[in-house]
Amino acid sequence: MLSFTVQRTDSRARLGRLELPHGTVYTPCFMPVGTQGSVKTLTPAEIVEAGAEIIVCNTYHLYLRPGHKRVQAAGGLSRFIGWNRPILTDSGGFQVYSLAALTRVTDEGAEFQSHIDGSRHLFTPELVIEIQEALGSDIAMCLDECPPYPVCRPVAEAAVARTALWAERCSLARRAGANLFGIVQGATYADLREESARALLALDLPGYAIGGLCLGEASDVTYEMVGRVTPLLPADRPRYLMGAGYPEDIIAAVRLGVDMFDCVLPTRNGRTGTAFTSSGRVAIRNSKHADETCPLDAACDCYTCRTFSRAYLRHLFTVGEALGPKLLTLHNVSFFERLLQRIRAAIGRGEFETWSSGFLDGYRSKSETTAAGEDV
Amino acid sequence: MLSFTVQRTDSRARLGRLELPHGTVYTPCFMPVGTQGSVKTLTPAEIVEAGAEIIVCNTYHLYLRPGHKRVQAAGGLSRFIGWNRPILTDSGGFQVYSLAALTRVTDEGAEFQSHIDGSRHLFTPELVIEIQEALGSDIAMCLDECPPYPVCRPVAEAAVARTALWAERCSLARRAGANLFGIVQGATYADLREESARALLALDLPGYAIGGLCLGEASDVTYEMVGRVTPLLPADRPRYLMGAGYPEDIIAAVRLGVDMFDCVLPTRNGRTGTAFTSSGRVAIRNSKHADETCPLDAACDCYTCRTFSRAYLRHLFTVGEALGPKLLTLHNVSFFERLLQRIRAAIGRGEFETWSSGFLDGYRSKSETTAAGEDV
Numbered sequence: 001m002l003s004f005t006v007q008r009t010d011s012r013a014r015l016g017r018l019e020l021p022h023g024t025v026y027t028p029c030f031m032p033v034g035t036q037g038s039v040k041t042l043t044p045a046e047i048v049e050a051g052a053e054i055i056v057c058n059t060y061h062l063y064l065r066p067g068h069k070r071v072q073a074a075g076g077l078s079r080f081i082g083w084n085r086p087i088l089t090d091s092g093g094f095q096v097y098s099l100a101a102l103t104r105v106t107d108e109g110a111e112f113q114s115h116i117d118g119s120r121h122l123f124t125p126e127l128v129i130e131i132q133e134a135l136g137s138d139i140a141m142c143l144d145e146c147p148p149y150p151v152c153r154p155v156a157e158a159a160v161a162r163t164a165l166w167a168e169r170c171s172l173a174r175r176a177g178a179n180l181f182g183i184v185q186g187a188t189y190a191d192l193r194e195e196s197a198r199a200l201l202a203l204d205l206p207g208y209a210i211g212g213l214c215l216g217e218a219s220d221v222t223y224e225m226v227g228r229v230t231p232l233l234p235a236d237r238p239r240y241l242m243g244a245g246y247p248e249d250i251i252a253a254v255r256l257g258v259d260m261f262d263c264v265l266p267t268r269n270g271r272t273g274t275a276f277t278s279s280g281r282v283a284i285r286n287s288k289h290a291d292e293t294c295p296l297d298a299a300c301d302c303y304t305c306r307t308f309s310r311a312y313l314r315h316l317f318t319v320g321e322a323l324g325p326k327l328l329t330l331h332n333v334s335f336f337e338r339l340l341q342r343i344r345a346a347i348g349r350g351e352f353e354t355w356s357s358g359f360l361d362g363y364r365s366k367s368e369t370t371a372a373g374e375d376v
Numbered sequence: 377m378l379s380f381t382v383q384r385t386d387s388r389a390r391l392g393r394l395e396l397p398h399g400t401v402y403t404p405c406f407m408p409v410g411t412q413g414s415v416k417t418l419t420p421a422e423i424v425e426a427g428a429e430i431i432v433c434n435t436y437h438l439y440l441r442p443g444h445k446r447v448q449a450a451g452g453l454s455r456f457i458g459w460n461r462p463i464l465t466d467s468g469g470f471q472v473y474s475l476a477a478l479t480r481v482t483d484e485g486a487e488f489q490s491h492i493d494g495s496r497h498l499f500t501p502e503l504v505i506e507i508q509e510a511l512g513s514d515i516a517m518c519l520d521e522c523p524p525y526p527v528c529r530p531v532a533e534a535a536v537a538r539t540a541l542w543a544e545r546c547s548l549a550r551r552a553g554a555n556l557f558g559i560v561q562g563a564t565y566a567d568l569r570e571e572s573a574r575a576l577l578a579l580d581l582p583g584y585a586i587g588g589l590c591l592g593e594a595s596d597v598t599y600e601m602v603g604r605v606t607p608l609l610p611a612d613r614p615r616y617l618m619g620a621g622y623p624e625d626i627i628a629a630v631r632l633g634v635d636m637f638d639c640v641l642p643t644r645n646g647r648t649g650t651a652f653t654s655s656g657r658v659a660i661r662n663s664k665h666a667d668e669t670c671p672l673d674a675a676c677d678c679y680t681c682r683t684f685s686r687a688y689l690r691h692l693f694t695v696g697e698a699l700g701p702k703l704l705t706l707h708n709v710s711f712f713e714r715l716l717q718r719i720r721a722a723i724g725r726g727e728f729e730t731w732s733s734g735f736l737d738g739y740r741s742k743s744e745t746t747a748a749g750e751d752v
Contacts, residue, residue: 037691043679066687080691303419311442321416322701326419
């Protein structure tokens with residue numbers, strides 16, 4: 001069972017301490033994404049060095065390859081991937097809806113075809129719990145129904161109802177004391193969000209997530225939905241906004257009382273050549289960086305910024321060396337983890353508002369786009 | 377100027393110490409290949425951790441991208457790539473012949489079209505020295521003419537003559553005291569090898585390389601050529617067999633008095649999924665490794681072997697995670713560096729013959745091929 005303590009609040013922002021089987025996590029926290037059992041390009045030692053205390057892995061992917069029973073036989077996911085800190089496993093609901101060929105969803109479960117070999121599978125709430133318990137994750141997520149954005153109200157209503165039904169079955173199926181989080185759905189309909197939250201609260205789960213956001217809706221809408229849900233959630237349980245996000249989104253959600261975040265942005269953008277820095281985003285392929293002997297971010301102390309110039313990083317991307325994506329990923333994950341460290345420090349001092357507006361002023365000052373106008 | 381001391385000999389095998397501007401290298405040594413200014417997938421810190429004391433970079437590639445003047449402006453190659461140990465730069469002769477579209481070779485130089493954008497360039501002995509001095513490498517190589525294998529005698533003869541001519545011009549063009557190595561050519565014709573060596577010896581260079589081997593000829597032929605050349609080379613200068621090779625080739629060449637090696641095998645095979653281990657080669661994609669909780673090489677203390685199972689490494693390759701090629705590369709480079717450490721230790725004890733036959737017995741015991749029969 002997890003233990004969560006809110007150590008300090010600053011308006012609605014919370015500074016917390018989350019005790020999990022594999023270790024302690026300070027919140028608000030950012031969880032790098034290791035979908036297939038690897039935070040792309042990084043060794044576990046580098047993830048630790050970047051400052052992460054917990055990562056997210058994916059049930060759908062690990063169920064298909066290498067298979068949860070194989071991971072269990074190898075001693076569980078932490079041991080298998082060489083990461084001896086906490087792991088949260090997403091339920092795979094999102095991947096079933098977004099990645100697999102979905103063949104049929106009924107109250108029983110979601111039937112899908114593997115995106116790898118077309119093989120047919122049925123994810124039920126019970127199976128998803130069984131997989132996550134075999135993986136031995138510190139926090140398991142309920143199977144949910146996550147509609148795309150935008151979605152009409154009747155579909156969103158049905159997803160809320162089925163998500164509640166499945167959450168109850170997940171809760172019944174879990175081992176006593178297992179750390180299961182419910183997922184609030186409801187798309188962009190505020191009343192459905194509230195209805196979804198209330199249904200899950202009845203299950204008295206150890207934590208609650210907000211899902212089905214950050215799917216392309218305007219930021220204002222995201223924040224409005226988050227702001228409607230967090231006041232309904234119990235103050236003594238961790239709150240997790242799934243898939244967020246940009247530094248500005250994380251700051252906005254912390255202000256609304258969210259404790260946990262995950263996003264592929266630092267890893268994905270690192271691979272494609274965009275770095276997050278204290279003065280905004282840097283598109284490292286841009287020719288203006290070809291002769292810059294300064295580090296990516298002079299305010300950063302990560303290995304990449306301590307060791308290499310922008311000119312060298314650009315060279316690595318220009319010639320297609322794998323070290324380039326890796327060094328930018330390492331920096332980006334470090335940047336996000338340091339951002340969360342600074343958020344926690346600011347809440348601790350009771351200065352979250354002042355600190356965050358100062359940070360955002362600097363961060364928005366010089367963001368670059370690539371030649372193609374890509375704003376990633 | 378370099379300083380080279382042979383500290384001990386064991387038959388023809390030599391234990392040496394090579395002092396270079398960026399540091400000391402113990403020989404026989406293995407130099408990982410960082411063609412474009414990056415030993416593929418590895419950070420400089422990992423290359424050090426693997427045990428390498430010197431790496432090889434490539435004049436042809438760095439001249440095209442990012443350009444030697446840009447590297448010079450950034451403080452030289454060591455600083456640019458974050459590697460504060462010695463670097464040997466290959467002259468680019470081999471790449472001009474193997475990679476670029478070669479348009480014309482005359483005594484003046486080699487005219488070629490870039491493999492990247494088709495632009496035309498002329499490599500003269502003088503330019504190749506200028507580039508390497510701009511890069512600031514610890515050891516520069518002469519521009520040579522390197523025919524493919526197999527090659528007829530008249531072409532090999534012409535290459536020997538031109539290589540000698542160009543070596544003289546390289547020697548004249550270099551800064552006083554610059555560490556320039558000549559390259560012995562002569563294909564698989566023993567008398568031409570001897571002729572080439574004698575011509576270069578007249579230049580009294582600080583070191584000599586044997587080029588134009590390990591191009592697909594039988595190992596016996598390689599060893600015969602090396603065995604004909606090394607006795608002609610001065611005992612007090614380092615000897616470098618370019619492009620070798622497999623562990624068995626390195627051992628055979630050390631026995632013939634070679635001091636320095638470079639090869640893409642550990643990095644290239646690491647990326648494609650073949651590991652070198654003390655009991656032979658392991659094709660990590662093979663399904664037999666899917667449930668193996670043992671390390672890649674139980675006799676190895678590298679980060680990969682200390683941290684991960686074969687099952688996890690296979691999973692990374694199966695799902696296409698970049699961490700897989702990186703972890704195998706790290707292991708392979710570590711394996712080669714440890715092999716050379718053991719070779720040096722064996723020579724130091726005067727037991728090179730006994731040690732090497734014991735090593736090769738273990739190494740040949742269990743080598744795997746992939747399902748496709750690929751023996752890499």
